Amino acid sequence: MLKVNYTALILLVVLVVASPVAASSDSDTYPKILEMPWDHSPITVLIDDNNVPPHYSPTYRVQVEAALEYWEEGGNGKLNFTPVFEIVETADADITIKWVENLEEITGAPEGVAGFCRPCILDEKYLRAEIVLEVGNFEGFAWRQYGDSNMYEISKHEIGHALGLAHSSDKRDIMYPTYEQRDNLNPLLLESTRPFLIIGATAALIVVGFLFISWRLHKRKREQIEQEIFGEGEK
Ligand SMILES: [Zn+2]
Structure with missing residues (x-):
């Protein structure tokens, strides 16, 4: 029952x-979580490279910064606003980005998930969004660390969610779940x-x-x- x-x-x-x-x-009824997720600008971002897992590479932060620039410069053209980011070092940032060694081990995420974005939504706006990226994955029996280009692609995709975009069915789009299940979107829906x-x-x-x-x-x-x-x- x-x-x-x-x-x-x-x-x-x-x-x-x-x-x-x-x-x-x-435009083209692009799938979105929210049309205008943030009610202010700039959007503050904390890139947490202080608490990092053993296989973190310092070049990953550079990839995240490049991914933020990608969206500031128009991204995939599906946003109806131009985001401006401000990188901060405070924990109350709008978007927090952090790394873990392996998502499946650490957060119990579904197999194959490479990153996730969890926006906290209140009254049709994001209160904050948490992005968690893993630094590598098991391929067969061997664990392989992600290269910079992979980290750049995953970052762009997750930041896209943090800007209100959902998954695209267009395989050429950055919001297409390219890695199939290698990404997981899990919004926390509050009062609204x-x-x-x-x-x-x-x-x-x-x-x-x-x-x-x-x-x-x-x-x-x-x-x-x-x-x-x-x-x-x-x-
Ligand atoms: Zn996704």
Whole structure:
């Protein structure tokens, strides 16, 4: 019973949350998490190269900075605003970027995930976004460190999410999940989602109620049939 409830809830929330994204009105209805995710400029960015894993390369920070420039210079042309970034050293930055040795080991992320961006959304705006990048992955039995060009591509993709873009179905687009599952977007939806959650929970309750009633009806009907077949005194 509980399982049905959760499944229905998640399904409904996904449906409700997904619909405004699909209906985005910009150029070519490009898939977006939010059209204008940040309500201020510049967007502050903390690139955490102090707490780094053993296989971190100092050249990775350079790749992230280049990826930020890529978006400042127009990126893939799908933003309806021009982002301006300010690199800061404070933990309250809008976007925080950090590295881990291997995402699968450290955060329990799905296999093959190379990085993720987790925006924290409140009232149709990002409060902040957290980007976590891994420095290498297992290929067969061997662990291989990512090269700079790979880090640059992953950074561009994740920063794209931090600017409100979702996944593109165009294979040539930087927001195409090139590495298939090597990227994971997991927004934390806060207060703005609460009405949807209530709608979802109500709908789930209705579904569960309906299932319960149909089960009761079925049971009653079966008892009726049994009585007809086995006679009255049986039960
Ligand atoms: Zn992605």
